[in-house]
Amino acid sequence: MENADLNVLFQEKRQQLNHFASQFTSDYDEKEDLVQETFIRALKSIHNFIHDPKLMTWLYVIMKNIYINQYRREKRKNAIYDEYVHTDYFDTISINQTENKMIHDDINKAFESLSEDNAEIFRMYLDGYKYQEIAEVYDLPEGTIKSRIHVIRKTLKEKLKMYQIN
Incomplete structure (x- = not known):
């Protein structure tokens, strides 16, 4: 798949992903980061899902996992900082x-x-x-x-x- 095709696909799905991101955060910048990180991670395997009717479900799962990992990372960083400092x-x-x-x-x-x-x-x-x-x-x-x-x-x-x- 060519870059132009991917660009069109991501532009089409961006609004839906922004809506998904709103479920996780109300902060505009965090939403943008979630959407962008979702696109970046999706690029690795997009060829497997490009024509799959469950594309948005797959993208949502990626976004959800990114959010959960960020939450865990922040929680751990705070715990580590509290423990050591x-x-x-x-x-x-x-x-x-x-x-x-x-x-x-x-x-x-x-x-x-x-x-x-x-x-x-x-x-x-x-x-x-x-x-x-x-x-x-x-x-x-x-x-x-x-x-x-x-x-x-x-x-x-x-x-x-x-x-x-x-």
């Missing part, structure tokens, strides 16, 4: 931008100390991927992924222990 503690203390930058730099250094594979595995975990999905990407047993994530969390916790409150 304890925002409750910092809420009670006035923190200026320099301190925030230092914390951010320390977190980045801790991530950079991980091997490339472990860093990517943990990013996938933070992005909301399930253990089984990560295992499939790395062609490893699910138990190995669980074990690695446990060790990575322990390593990060140790490297960022200066921010923990006992």
Whole structure:
């Protein structure tokens, strides 16, 4: 299928996808992001669904999964930040931008100390991927992924222990 044909198809379906996105968020920019990300992900397999009467159902499922993964990612990021930096503690203390930058730099250094594979595995975990999905990407047993994530969390916790409150 040529780019012009895809462009026409996506323009035809854009209004319906915008309506679908309204079910997940009322924020205009978030809706646009959802629609665009749906198109991007759909490009990988569009040739399988181009003439399928269930095309919109397939696009809706893609959009729904994107939204769920974003929600999980945001929830995990907040949980990780709370676990390793304890925002409750910092809420009670006035923190200026320099301190925030230092914390951010320390977190980045801790991530950079991980091997490339472990860093990517943990990013996938933070992005909301399930253990089984990560295992499939790395062609490893699910138990190995669980074990690695446990060790990575322990390593990060140790490297960022200066921010923990006992």
